[in-house]
Amino acid sequence: MNKAPVVTxxxxxxxxxxxxxxxxAAILLALMSIPQASRAQGIVRGAQExxxxxxxxxxxxxxxxxxxxxxxxxxxxxAVEGVLGIPHRHYRHRCHGYYDGYHRFHCYR
Known part of the structure; x- marks a missing residue:
């Protein structure tokens, strides 16, 4: 009869x-989540504006x-932009121009 080895x-x-x-493990998990905390800047800027x-x-x-x-x-x-990964894009004009008194943009060309 073969006896099984004792496993400890x-x-x-x-x-x-x-x-x-x-x-x-808790400290390591906290350090891994630091880059995600940088996306919370919308709160501060929203409050300022x-x-x-x-x-x-x-x-x-x-x-x-x-x-x-x-x-x-x-x-x-x-939070929505951060969770969905939507980049925040700024509107840029493709032409050279100016804003008039009514804050409308006009192109030279």
């Missing part, structure tokens, strides 16, 4: 505990409300 569980090296390994426009139009109360609304909208747009 692997032991951690001396000085390492399960908590230490779990903490190291919203508070500026609100303050310009409706005074201090408008600035406070504009900052809150701008942070919400900026965060939502930044």
């Amino acid at each position: 569980a692997a032991q951690l090296p001396a000085g390492l505990s399960a908590r230490l390994l779990l903490a190291a 919203g508070s500026y426009e609100g303050n310009r139009i409706a005074g201090p109360v408008g600035g406070a409300v504009g900052g809150v609304v701008g942070a919400g909208v900026g965060g939502a747009v930044g």
Whole structure:
């Protein structure tokens, strides 16, 4: 009759505990997620632009409300663009020209 060999569980090296390994894994996961946090800049810029426009139009109360609304909208747009991978494109004119008094662009050629 053949006897099966006895298999034992692997032991951690001396000085390492399960908590230490779990903490190291958590730190590694946090470091891997840092580049994704850079996409949250829409919140800050949205709050800045919203508070500026609100303050310009409706005074201090408008600035406070504009900052809150701008942070919400900026965060939502930044999150959607970040999750879907949509690049933020700026509109550029393909011709040389000028803006008139009504903020309309006119081409020379």
